[in-house]
Amino acid sequence: SQKIEQNSEALNIQEGKTATLTCNYTNYSPAYLQWYRQDPGRGPVFLLLIRENEKEKRKERLKVTFDTTLKQSLFHITASQPADSATYLCALDGTSGTYKYIFGTGTRLKVLA
Amino acid sequence: DARVTQTPRHKVTEMGQEVTMRCQPILGHNTVFWYRQTMMQGLELLAYFRNRAPLDDSGMPKDRFSAEMPDATLATLKIQPSEPRDSAVYFCASGLREANSPLHFGNGTRLTVT
Numbered sequence: 001s002q003k004i005e006q007n008s009e010a011l012n013i014q015e016g017k018t019a020t021l022t023c024n025y026t027n028y029s030p031a032y033l034q035w036y037r038q039d040p041g042r043g044p045v046f047l048l049l050i051r052e053n054e055k056e057k058r059k060e061r062l063k064v065t066f067d068t069t070l071k072q073s074l075f076h077i078t079a080s081q082p083a084d085s086a087t088y089l090c091a092l093d094g095t096s097g098t099y100k101y102i103f104g105t106g107t108r109l110k111v112l113a
Numbered sequence: 114d115a116r117v118t119q120t121p122r123h124k125v126t127e128m129g130q131e132v133t134m135r136c137q138p139i140l141g142h143n144t145v146f147w148y149r150q151t152m153m154q155g156l157e158l159l160a161y162f163r164n165r166a167p168l169d170d171s172g173m174p175k176d177r178f179s180a181e182m183p184d185a186t187l188a189t190l191k192i193q194p195s196e197p198r199d200s201a202v203y204f205c206a207s208g209l210r211e212a213n214s215p216l217h218f219g220n221g222t223r224l225t226v227t
Protein backbone atom coordinates (compact mmCIF):
# COMPACT_ATOMS: atom_id res chain seq x y z
CA SER A 1 0.00 0.00 0.00
CA GLN A 2 1.05 3.62 -0.43
CA LYS A 3 2.39 5.38 2.64
CA ILE A 4 4.13 8.58 3.62
CA GLU A 5 5.71 8.30 7.04
CA GLN A 6 7.02 11.00 9.29
CA ASN A 7 8.12 10.52 12.86
CA SER A 8 4.90 10.88 14.83
CA GLU A 9 6.77 11.50 18.06
CA ALA A 10 7.65 15.07 18.90
CA LEU A 11 11.25 16.11 18.40
CA ASN A 12 12.76 18.25 21.17
CA ILE A 13 16.08 19.93 20.54
CA GLN A 14 18.15 22.61 22.19
CA GLU A 15 18.29 26.08 20.70
CA GLY A 16 21.22 26.49 18.33
CA LYS A 17 21.36 22.82 17.34
CA THR A 18 20.40 21.38 13.96
CA ALA A 19 16.98 19.73 13.74
CA THR A 20 16.63 16.87 11.26
CA LEU A 21 13.19 15.60 10.26
CA THR A 22 12.57 12.54 8.12
CA CYS A 23 9.97 11.76 5.46
CA ASN A 24 9.85 8.22 4.06
CA TYR A 25 7.49 7.07 1.36
CA THR A 26 6.41 3.72 -0.06
CA ASN A 27 4.92 2.87 -3.45
CA TYR A 28 5.07 6.41 -4.80
CA SER A 29 7.27 7.77 -7.58
CA PRO A 30 7.09 11.50 -6.95
CA ALA A 31 8.46 14.08 -9.31
CA TYR A 32 8.28 16.72 -6.57
CA LEU A 33 8.43 16.79 -2.79
CA GLN A 34 7.43 19.80 -0.70
CA TRP A 35 7.85 20.73 2.95
CA TYR A 36 5.37 22.83 4.90
CA ARG A 37 5.21 24.35 8.35
CA GLN A 38 2.00 24.35 10.36
CA ASP A 39 1.36 26.34 13.51
CA PRO A 40 -1.56 25.55 15.88
CA GLY A 41 -4.87 26.80 14.54
CA ARG A 42 -3.39 27.75 11.17
CA GLY A 43 -3.08 26.22 7.74
CA PRO A 44 0.20 24.79 6.44
CA VAL A 45 2.66 27.26 4.96
CA PHE A 46 4.98 26.32 2.10
CA LEU A 47 8.72 26.23 2.84
CA LEU A 48 10.64 24.38 0.11
CA LEU A 49 10.16 22.25 -2.98
CA ILE A 50 12.68 19.77 -4.34
CA ARG A 51 12.53 17.93 -7.67
CA GLU A 52 13.33 14.26 -8.20
CA ASN A 53 16.52 15.13 -10.08
CA GLU A 54 17.78 17.42 -7.31
CA LYS A 55 19.77 16.02 -4.42
CA GLU A 56 19.65 19.06 -2.19
CA LYS A 57 17.93 22.43 -1.86
CA ARG A 58 18.71 25.26 0.54
CA LYS A 59 16.92 28.37 1.72
CA GLU A 60 18.47 30.41 4.49
CA ARG A 61 18.70 28.06 7.51
CA LEU A 62 16.69 25.32 5.82
CA LYS A 63 18.03 22.42 3.81
CA VAL A 64 16.15 19.59 2.12
CA THR A 65 17.58 16.43 0.60
CA PHE A 66 15.78 13.97 -1.64
CA ASP A 67 16.99 10.41 -2.19
CA THR A 68 14.74 8.61 -4.68
CA THR A 69 16.66 5.35 -4.18
CA LEU A 70 16.05 5.32 -0.43
CA LYS A 71 12.62 6.91 -0.98
CA GLN A 72 13.41 9.47 1.65
CA SER A 73 13.63 13.20 2.19
CA LEU A 74 15.43 14.86 5.07
CA PHE A 75 14.60 18.36 6.28
CA HIS A 76 17.22 20.23 8.29
CA ILE A 77 16.93 23.45 10.27
CA THR A 78 20.34 24.76 11.29
CA ALA A 79 20.91 27.09 14.25
CA SER A 80 17.39 26.32 15.44
CA GLN A 81 15.41 28.92 17.39
CA PRO A 82 12.35 28.65 19.65
CA ALA A 83 10.39 30.38 16.87
CA ASP A 84 11.02 27.30 14.70
CA SER A 85 8.77 25.27 17.01
CA ALA A 86 5.89 23.99 14.86
CA THR A 87 4.67 20.90 13.03
CA TYR A 88 6.46 20.16 9.77
CA LEU A 89 4.71 18.28 6.98
CA CYS A 90 6.13 16.70 3.85
CA ALA A 91 4.00 16.32 0.74
CA LEU A 92 4.54 14.64 -2.61
CA ASP A 93 2.68 14.48 -5.90
CA GLY A 94 0.76 11.26 -5.41
CA THR A 95 0.47 10.74 -9.14
CA SER A 96 3.83 11.74 -10.55
CA GLY A 97 3.87 15.14 -12.16
CA THR A 98 0.31 16.03 -11.23
CA TYR A 99 -0.90 18.50 -8.66
CA LYS A 100 -2.45 15.76 -6.50
CA TYR A 101 -0.37 16.37 -3.37
CA ILE A 102 -0.49 13.80 -0.59
CA PHE A 103 0.72 14.81 2.86
CA GLY A 104 2.51 12.97 5.64
CA THR A 105 1.11 13.21 9.16
CA GLY A 106 3.81 15.64 10.26
CA THR A 107 6.44 15.86 12.95
CA ARG A 108 6.08 18.28 15.84
CA LEU A 109 9.32 20.11 16.57
CA LYS A 110 9.98 21.92 19.84
CA VAL A 111 13.10 24.03 20.18
CA LEU A 112 14.05 24.57 23.79
CA ALA A 113 15.57 27.89 24.87
CA ASP B 114 -0.33 39.86 0.89
CA ALA B 115 -2.75 37.57 -0.98
CA ARG B 116 -4.30 34.79 1.04
CA VAL B 117 -6.95 32.08 0.91
CA THR B 118 -10.02 32.97 2.97
CA GLN B 119 -12.24 30.34 4.58
CA THR B 120 -15.55 30.81 6.34
CA PRO B 121 -16.74 30.03 8.91
CA ARG B 122 -13.68 29.47 11.11
CA HIS B 123 -15.67 27.34 13.51
CA LYS B 124 -18.92 25.43 13.09
CA VAL B 125 -20.79 23.35 15.66
CA THR B 126 -23.81 21.47 14.39
CA GLU B 127 -26.00 18.56 15.26
CA MET B 128 -25.87 15.25 13.49
CA GLY B 129 -28.08 15.21 10.41
CA GLN B 130 -27.78 18.92 9.66
CA GLU B 131 -26.37 20.31 6.42
CA VAL B 132 -22.99 22.05 6.65
CA THR B 133 -21.58 24.41 4.03
CA MET B 134 -17.99 25.62 4.11
CA ARG B 135 -16.77 28.37 1.82
CA CYS B 136 -13.42 29.27 0.38
CA GLN B 137 -12.15 32.27 -1.56
CA PRO B 138 -8.97 31.25 -3.42
CA ILE B 139 -6.16 33.64 -4.24
CA LEU B 140 -7.02 35.72 -7.29
CA GLY B 141 -5.41 34.23 -10.37
CA HIS B 142 -4.99 30.74 -8.92
CA ASN B 143 -6.83 28.26 -11.10
CA THR B 144 -6.50 25.15 -8.93
CA VAL B 145 -8.44 24.73 -5.68
CA PHE B 146 -8.06 21.89 -3.18
CA TRP B 147 -10.11 20.64 -0.22
CA TYR B 148 -8.28 18.77 2.54
CA ARG B 149 -9.51 17.38 5.86
CA GLN B 150 -7.23 17.12 8.90
CA THR B 151 -7.70 14.89 11.93
CA MET B 152 -5.28 13.70 14.57
CA MET B 153 -5.63 10.10 13.43
CA GLN B 154 -5.47 10.51 9.65
CA GLY B 155 -3.51 13.71 9.22
CA LEU B 156 -4.19 15.84 6.16
CA GLU B 157 -6.33 13.97 3.62
CA LEU B 158 -7.07 15.21 0.10
CA LEU B 159 -10.82 15.22 -0.53
CA ALA B 160 -11.02 16.86 -3.95
CA TYR B 161 -9.39 19.35 -6.27
CA PHE B 162 -10.57 21.51 -9.11
CA ARG B 163 -8.90 23.22 -12.04
CA ASN B 164 -10.60 26.12 -13.79
CA ARG B 165 -13.72 25.25 -11.76
CA ALA B 166 -13.93 21.69 -13.13
CA PRO B 167 -13.39 18.75 -10.76
CA LEU B 168 -10.14 16.91 -11.52
CA ASP B 169 -10.20 14.36 -8.72
CA ASP B 170 -12.72 13.82 -5.96
CA SER B 171 -11.81 10.23 -5.19
CA GLY B 172 -11.05 11.07 -1.56
CA MET B 173 -14.53 12.36 -0.87
CA PRO B 174 -17.42 10.25 0.46
CA LYS B 175 -19.83 10.74 -2.42
CA ASP B 176 -23.01 9.90 -0.59
CA ARG B 177 -22.85 12.91 1.72
CA PHE B 178 -20.13 15.26 0.50
CA SER B 179 -20.21 17.56 -2.50
CA ALA B 180 -17.75 20.18 -3.70
CA GLU B 181 -18.42 22.89 -6.26
CA MET B 182 -16.98 26.10 -7.67
CA PRO B 183 -19.89 28.34 -8.64
CA ASP B 184 -17.36 30.90 -9.91
CA ALA B 185 -13.62 31.51 -9.90
CA THR B 186 -13.76 33.36 -6.57
CA LEU B 187 -15.78 30.86 -4.56
CA ALA B 188 -15.44 27.17 -3.73
CA THR B 189 -17.88 25.33 -1.47
CA LEU B 190 -17.81 22.03 0.38
CA LYS B 191 -21.13 20.68 1.60
CA ILE B 192 -21.91 17.81 3.92
CA GLN B 193 -25.49 16.55 4.02
CA PRO B 194 -26.35 14.90 6.34
CA SER B 195 -23.46 15.51 8.72
CA GLU B 196 -22.25 12.81 11.12
CA PRO B 197 -20.04 12.95 14.24
CA ARG B 198 -17.20 11.24 12.30
CA ASP B 199 -17.08 14.29 10.02
CA SER B 200 -15.69 16.34 12.90
CA ALA B 201 -12.32 17.66 11.69
CA VAL B 202 -10.59 20.76 10.39
CA TYR B 203 -11.32 21.36 6.72
CA PHE B 204 -8.72 23.26 4.72
CA CYS B 205 -9.01 24.89 1.36
CA ALA B 206 -5.86 25.59 -0.64
CA SER B 207 -5.21 27.19 -4.00
CA GLY B 208 -2.35 27.19 -6.45
CA LEU B 209 -1.21 27.70 -10.02
CA ARG B 210 -1.65 24.83 -12.41
CA GLU B 211 1.93 23.54 -12.38
CA ALA B 212 2.69 20.62 -10.06
CA ASN B 213 5.89 22.35 -8.98
CA SER B 214 3.97 25.28 -7.52
CA PRO B 215 3.30 25.58 -3.79
CA LEU B 216 -0.15 25.21 -2.29
CA HIS B 217 -1.49 28.22 -0.40
CA PHE B 218 -3.74 27.20 2.48
CA GLY B 219 -6.47 29.02 4.32
CA ASN B 220 -6.70 28.75 8.09
CA GLY B 221 -9.41 26.15 7.97
CA THR B 222 -12.93 25.54 9.24
CA ARG B 223 -13.08 23.56 12.46
CA LEU B 224 -16.23 21.44 12.28
CA THR B 225 -17.76 19.74 15.30
CA VAL B 226 -20.76 17.49 14.76
CA THR B 227 -22.54 16.46 17.96
